[in-house]
Amino acid sequence: MDLYTSGDPIADTRAPDGPIETRWDRHRFEMKLVNPANRRKMTVIVVGTGLAGGSAAATLAEQGYRVRSYCYQDSPRRAHSIAAQGGINAAKNYRNDGDSVHRLFYDTVKGGDFRSRESNVHRLAEVSVNIIDQCVAQGVPFAREYGGLLDTRSFGGAQVQRTFYARGQTGQQLLLGAYQALERQIGLGNVEMNARHEMLELVIVDGRARGIVVRDMVTGEISTEMADAVVLASGGYGNVFYLSTNAKGCNVTASWRAHRKGAYFANPCYTQIHPTCIPVSGDHQSKLTLMSESLRNDGRVWVPKAKGDQRSPRDIPEDERDYYLERIYPSFGNLVPRDIASRAAKNVCDEGRGVGPTGLGVYLDFADAINRLGRKAIEAKYGNLFEMYERITGEDPYEVPMRIYPAVHYTMGGLWVDYDLQSSIPGLFVIGEANFSDHGANRLGASALMQGLADGYFVLPNTLANYLASGPLDQVDASHPEAVAARTDVEERIKRLLAINGDRTVDSFHRELGQIMWEHCGMERSEAGLRKAIDEIRSLREQFWQRVRVPGDGEGLNQSLEKAGRVADFFELAELMCIDALHREESCGGHFRAEYQTPDGEAQRDDDRFAYVAAWEYTGTGEPVLHKEDLTFEYVHPTQRSYK
Amino acid sequence: MNLTLRIWRQHGPEDKGRMVTYPVQDVSPDMSFLEMLDVLNERLILDGEEPVAFDHDCREGICGACSLMINGEAHGPQRGTTACQLHMRQFSDGDTIDIEPWRARAFPVVKDLVVNRNAFDQIIAAGGYVTAPTGSAPEAHSVPVPKADADAAFSSAACIGCGACVAACPNGSGMLFTAAKITQLSLLPQGQPERYTRVIGMVDAHDEAGFGGCTNVGECASACPKGIPLNTIGRLNRDYLKATAKRSGTPGS
Numbered sequence: 015m016d017l018y019t020s021g022d023p024i025a026d027t028r029a030p031d032g033p034i035e036t037r038w039d040r041h042r043f044e045m046k047l048v049n050p051a052n053r054r055k056m057t058v059i060v061v062g063t064g065l066a067g068g069s070a071a072a073t074l075a076e077q078g079y080r081v082r083s084y085c086y087q088d089s090p091r092r093a094h095s096i097a098a099q100g101g102i103n104a105a106k107n108y109r110n111d112g113d114s115v116h117r118l119f120y121d122t123v124k125g126g127d128f129r130s131r132e133s134n135v136h137r138l139a140e141v142s143v144n145i146i147d148q149c150v151a152q153g154v155p156f157a158r159e160y161g162g163l164l165d166t167r168s169f170g171g172a173q174v175q176r177t178f179y180a181r182g183q184t185g186q187q188l189l190l191g192a193y194q195a196l197e198r199q200i201g202l203g204n205v206e207m208n209a210r211h212e213m214l215e216l217v218i219v220d221g222r223a224r225g226i227v228v229r230d231m232v233t234g235e236i237s238t239e240m241a242d243a244v245v246l247a248s249g250g251y252g253n254v255f256y257l258s259t260n261a262k263g264c265n266v267t268a269s270w271r272a273h274r275k276g277a278y279f280a281n282p283c284y285t286q287i288h289p290t291c292i293p294v295s296g297d298h299q300s301k302l303t304l305m306s307e308s309l310r311n312d313g314r315v316w317v318p319k320a321k322g323d324q325r326s327p328r329d330i331p332e333d334e335r336d337y338y339l340e341r342i343y344p345s346f347g348n349l350v351p352r353d354i355a356s357r358a359a360k361n362v363c364d365e366g367r368g369v370g371p372t373g374l375g376v377y378l379d380f381a382d383a384i385n386r387l388g389r390k391a392i393e394a395k396y397g398n399l400f401e402m403y404e405r406i407t408g409e410d411p412y413e414v415p416m417r418i419y420p421a422v423h424y425t426m427g428g429l430w431v432d433y434d435l436q437s438s439i440p441g442l443f444v445i446g447e448a449n450f451s452d453h454g455a456n457r458l459g460a461s462a463l464m465q466g467l468a469d470g471y472f473v474l475p476n477t478l479a480n481y482l483a484s485g486p487l488d489q490v491d492a493s494h495p496e497a498v499a500a501r502t503d504v505e506e507r508i509k510r511l512l513a514i515n516g517d518r519t520v521d522s523f524h525r526e527l528g529q530i531m532w533e534h535c536g537m538e539r540s541e542a543g544l545r546k547a548i549d550e551i552r553s554l555r556e557q558f559w560q561r562v563r564v565p566g567d568g569e570g571l572n573q574s575l576e577k578a579g580r581v582a583d584f585f586e587l588a589e590l591m592c593i594d595a596l597h598r599e600e601s602c603g604g605h606f607r608a609e610y611q612t613p614d615g616e617a618q619r620d621d622d623r624f625a626y627v628a629a630w631e632y633t634g635t636g637e638p639v640l641h642k643e644d645l646t647f648e649y650v651h652p653t654q655r656s657y658k
Numbered sequence: 659m660n661l662t663l664r665i666w667r668q669h670g671p672e673d674k675g676r677m678v679t680y681p682v683q684d685v686s687p688d689m690s691f692l693e694m695l696d697v698l699n700e701r702l703i704l705d706g707e708e709p710v711a712f713d714h715d716c717r718e719g720i721c722g723a724c725s726l727m728i729n730g731e732a733h734g735p736q737r738g739t740t741a742c743q744l745h746m747r748q749f750s751d752g753d754t755i756d757i758e759p760w761r762a763r764a765f766p767v768v769k770d771l772v773v774n775r776n777a778f779d780q781i782i783a784a785g786g787y788v789t790a791p792t793g794s795a796p797e798a799h800s801v802p803v804p805k806a807d808a809d810a811a812f813s814s815a816a817c818i819g820c821g822a823c824v825a826a827c828p829n830g831s832g833m834l835f836t837a838a839k840i841t842q843l844s845l846l847p848q849g850q851p852e853r854y855t856r857v858i859g860m861v862d863a864h865d866e867a868g869f870g871g872c873t874n875v876g877e878c879a880s881a882c883p884k885g886i887p888l889n890t891i892g893r894l895n896r897d898y899l900k901a902t903a904k905r906s907g908t909p910g911s
Contacts, residue, residue: 073792088713089779091819092721108799144795151795153788153848155812162802180812186720187815194787201783209776232768261715295688300696301717402719405736405743406690471792519703521696565703570670571769573711574703 017548017593021639024278024629028433029133034649035115038137041433042476046483053078056482057241059226061213061268063090065185065463066446067247068192069470075199077475079482082239083196084211084228086263086576091193094249094261095466098185099306099399100169101177102149102463104142109166113174115139120650121172122461125351126426126454127603127619128652129281129627131645133433134451141472142464146178148471152191156180168311168349169459177460182306182399188463192470212576213268214507215500216244216275216442219490223272223442225497227504231576234569236508238492238501242482243441245474246272247466250425250447252285254584254591255536256528258422259291259304265580266587269429269448277437278629278641280430280450282587283595286457286604287537288423289355292406293375302421303406305378305399307459310348312383312392313416315339315355317376321366327377327415338362346657353456353604353617354657356420360537361615363419370417379415420537424462426453426604427594430629430643434477435469438629441487443478445469450627455603508568511578516561520577523558527551527581527588535592540608544596548589555585590630590638597640600624612654621652659685659751663698665710666758668767675767677756687747691734692717692724694746695757712771719743719883722818725825726771727758732822732881740820740883760821762830764868775821777867778835785859786839788848807845814841816884826881829870834878836864837894838886844897854901861898 030037048056056079060071063085071083085093105118118139123130146164150156157165157179169177180187199205210231217225217238225240248268252258273279290305316337318330338358340347350358359376362368369375384392389412393400400411407417428450435443435451446466453461490497534540534547558581566572601610601617602624610618627643660683668675680702685694692714699709715723719740726741728734734744749755757771765773803811815838823834840857843849849856865871872891879888 069792076791087715087721087723088775089722089819091779091782092715092723094716094721096722097716097718097720106798144793147795147798148790148792150798150801151788151790151848153811153843153846155808155815155842155846157812158803158805158808160805162804162808163799180815183720183816186818187812190815194782195790195792197779197783198787198789200779207779209779261721262717263715296686298686298689298693298697300690300693303718401738402743405719405739405745408688408745408747475792517704519700521700563703565706566708571711571772574709 018597018638018640021631021641024641024643026131026432026643028436029131030433034132034136037133038140045476045480048479048483050078054080056080057082058243058245058478059084059239059241060245060247061226062093062247062249062446062448063193063196064093064095064247064249064446065189065192065466066470067245068093068189068196069467070245070247070445070474071205072192072195072199073471073475074478075204081199081205082208082241083205084208084213086210086212086231088210090196090207090209091190093189094264095189095463096186097261098463099182099304100308101167101179101184101460102145102188103169103176103458103460104146104178104464105139105176106143106146108164109175111174113176117174118142118176122452122458123454123650124655125456125458127456127617127655128454128621128625128647128650129602129645130452130454132647132649137473138452138465138468141468144472145464145467149188149191152195154180154187154191167308169307172458179308182308182396185463188467192467213248214271214504214579216272217497217500218275218439219494219496220488222440222487224490225492227501229504232571234572236501236504238497240490240492240497242485242487243443243478245443245445245478246429246448247446247470248448250428251587252422252425254527254588255422255531256524257294257299257302257532259288259302262301265583267580267583270583270587272429272437272439272442274632275439276632277439277442278430278631279427279590280627280629281427281594282591282630283535283598284426284455284604285422286352286424286426287356287420289352289359289420290378290418291421292403293370293372293417293419303402304421304423305403305416305418307352309378309396309399312395313348313378313380314382315348315376315378317362317367317369327369327379336362336367343657350657351456351458353606356537357606359420375417375419377415378418380411381415384412422536424457426450426455426457430627434480435474436477436481441481443474445474455605507579508575511562511564511575511582512568514560514562514564516563518561518563520562520564520574520581523554523562524577524581524584526554527584530554531588531591535595538606538608539595541596544592547592551585551588551592558582558585593638594628594630598624598628616654619654625652659687659746659749661685661749662754664754664756667710667770670769671766685746687745689746690717690742691728691744691746692742710771711769714742717742720818722820725760725773725821727760727825729756732760732825733883738883738885760825762824762869764830764832765821765824777869778819778821778832780867781832781836781860781863782839784863785852785856788843789852790848801847803846811842811845814838814886814890817886818884820883822881822883823878824869826877827870828875828877829873831872831878832864832869833872833891833894834882834886836860837890840894840897841890844893853897854904857894857897857901858905
């Protein structure tokens with residue numbers, strides 16, 4: 015194709031072999047350790063304080079390393095993991111319903127539409143059980159049964175009840191557990207916490223990641239921090255779509271700066287569109303709000319059978335409603351995986367059967383569940399979600415069915431990492447949503463929290479030690495020419511953004527970029543649309559650098575400047591996402607190409623041509639280089655996913 | 659609808675600060691309060707003025723970043739609602755709305771409506787945790803927790819650390835925030851070993867950070883967007899009393 019060039023294949027040289035159940039244990043044994051006395055001499059930078067970054071920083075500090083932690087929020091407790099509602103999966107099999115490590119592994123590989131690595135996913139399933147133990151020990155108030163034991167519920171894409179939860183605020187409670195462990199280490203002097211600091215560049219010395227350039231968002235001061243290793247836990251890039259369920263500050267800058275310095279970016283086109291979000295209400299919309307997937311346990315999704323039916327939902331009789339998920343997917347019904355539920359909603363709306371003022375919505379109806387279980391039981395399970403819905407829409411979901419529509423929620427793609435979670439730059443590790451590793455082309459519900467904590471508590475602290483044990487590295491400080499150059503780049507870039515002084519705001523560009531991406535690189539993609547998107551992105555990016563207006567200066571708190579830097583990076587990422595989506599001539603998971611579907615409209619994979627990870631190398635010429643990492647499946651045989 | 663906003667503008671910590679009036683037109687009732695401020699800021703930027711700085715992030719009422727005093731009420735007029743979840747249908751055409759930052763000695767203003775709440779993190783660092791290093795945990799089901807205790811612990815754990823309690827308190831006290839964490843951990847078996855050292859450490863850190871003392875006014879609980887009840891402070895006081903009595907005693911007393 016004309017938009018990229020093909021490079022050498024890439025291999026995960028750290029991937030273990032042998033029976034899959036023994037790989038992680040054996041790998042852990044084979045890795046080198048760092049003597050506790052030496053750990054005190056080593057500094058690790060961790061960027062981001064969500065589930066992955068918070069748990070990693072706390073654990074590394076407990077182990078004796080000197081940790082420097084950074085977040086853009088005013089407190090590490092506010093990282094966006096806090097907003098995860100539904101729950102966390104773990105193969106505890108407390109329900110005796112046939113769950114096991116192997117089944118969680120199987121469900122995750124299948125749910126990811128056979129585009130993830132078996133070894134990674136198996137390790138994730140193994141450590142899932144340790145996560146629950148760890149969180150309970152920290153005082154995380156999980157939901158419990160009357161006998162005092164932990165309660166679980168089921169989630170999309172699974173037929174067992176393996177999801178642990180804390181009402182509709184599981185992410186909050188897990189994050190506060192990690193945050194409190196982190197604060198303990200801060201109090202003990204083992205972690206230097208830098209809130210309201212944003213990483214703007216990566217420093218590479220002798221081919222290894224050795225530091226970062228950060229901006230103090232309060233004083234505007236730019237500084238260079240050096241270390242023995244750098245860990246990015248900076249989250250996903252869903253805000254490239256402008257409207258998403260991500261927090262307003264979520265951004266790709268840390269990852270993208272590392273990519274520009276040589277870290278490969280893997281599978282950027284794999285984005286998850288969540289089926290149950292509150293529909294857009296107008297042009298002023300600044301973000302979208304998720305209604306937890308757990309609602310699909312008791313809510314039934316439907317639209318009117320007739321096009322353009324304007325009646326109030328309660329006036330539409332049963333036989334004139336189409337419970338389309340139950341009809342098309344009788345065995346999973348309302349609990350089909352997210353990508354399938356989202357596309358089905360889009361399809362019925364495209365047919366003209368959508369509901370609400372914009373026609374872009376479907377009903378999620380609790381009337382049956384309220385009749386069956388009583389209003390009290392529904393209140394206990396979902397009370398806070400129902401209240402949130404009412405605050406936003408002004409409608410009472412106990413009386414009127416909720417209206418929902420899909421929205422961008424999570425990004426499976428991210429920086430390429432090997433089995434040790436190390437990127438293609440030695441010494442740069444990437445954990446949580448920021449990496450690409452475990453979810454393939456589609457993430458199952460309640461698996462993001464599992465992966466973030468697995469990486470931070472249990473995987474990285476082992477694999478990072480193996481890297482550090484190969485040291486000691488040469489001492490370098492901020493006066494090293496590479497560090498000075500990185501810092502100069504940051505300062506120049508800020509000056510350039512402030513100097514444009516054009517006639518459009520940062521948000522107006524971001525909104526327009528988001529519309530292009532949602533239209534052409536959202537729930538359904540096509541060759542023509544993607545090519546159009548790439549042209550539009552390029553011309554809009556040019557406009558951005560000529561016409562954006564960033565008021566104020568770089569000397570103090572300047573929220574427009576922060577946004578401008580992030581949007582500039584989103585422009586570059588957006589183009590790579592479209593190129594990735596264009597080159598992947600198949601449909602899989604969250605990537606649906608209109609040209610590649612089965613006769614009944616399901617995603618049509620092409621395993622012969624595309625059973626690989628697409629790892630993109632930045633070149634600076636606008637033409638990235640594609641490196642393919644082949645995926646092999648020994649334990650879960652790729653099949654056409656069927657949830658019928 | 660058309661509104662008149664009176665907003666606190668302050669260039670930086672050293673600036674004295676002032677209220678500035680901004681008319682806004684054509685506000686949709688479906689907008690959130692922060693979206694209304696977004697619209698104002700877009701206009702200010704194009705008019706060559708500095709936009710109003712305010713903290714916000716998730717806009718779902720859970721991260722605790724937003725921190726606006728709206729018409730003298732922390733997070734505005736709707737009970738149990740953060741400023742980001744407040745929607746303009748709560749206001750009427752022609753209203754004048756005053757918007758100010760949290761005002762408390764322990765939360766100095768950074769710029770405009772943005773304050774520094776680092777003092778809350780210091781309170782947590784002084785004991786708001788269970789010491790459970792990674793990997794040391796026993797099997798999760800080895801200690802059952804009565805459902806009532808788990809539910810009550812959750813209710814206190816729902817605190818989002820926004821600081822509305824401090825802003826609403828005439829003394830600028832952070833006792834409701836501190837008590838919420840004390841209550842959560844003291845209700846769970848995992849929190850027992852450090853129960854009494856925790857309360858002393860956290861209360862000391864609270865006082866050192868410059869928060870005022872609690873005189874049971876109760877404004878904190880009515881301002882709390884997550885409904886943390888006032889009686890959590892009673893629980894803190896009971897634990898604090900026991901802890902001070904134990905401090906000079908021997909282990910196990």
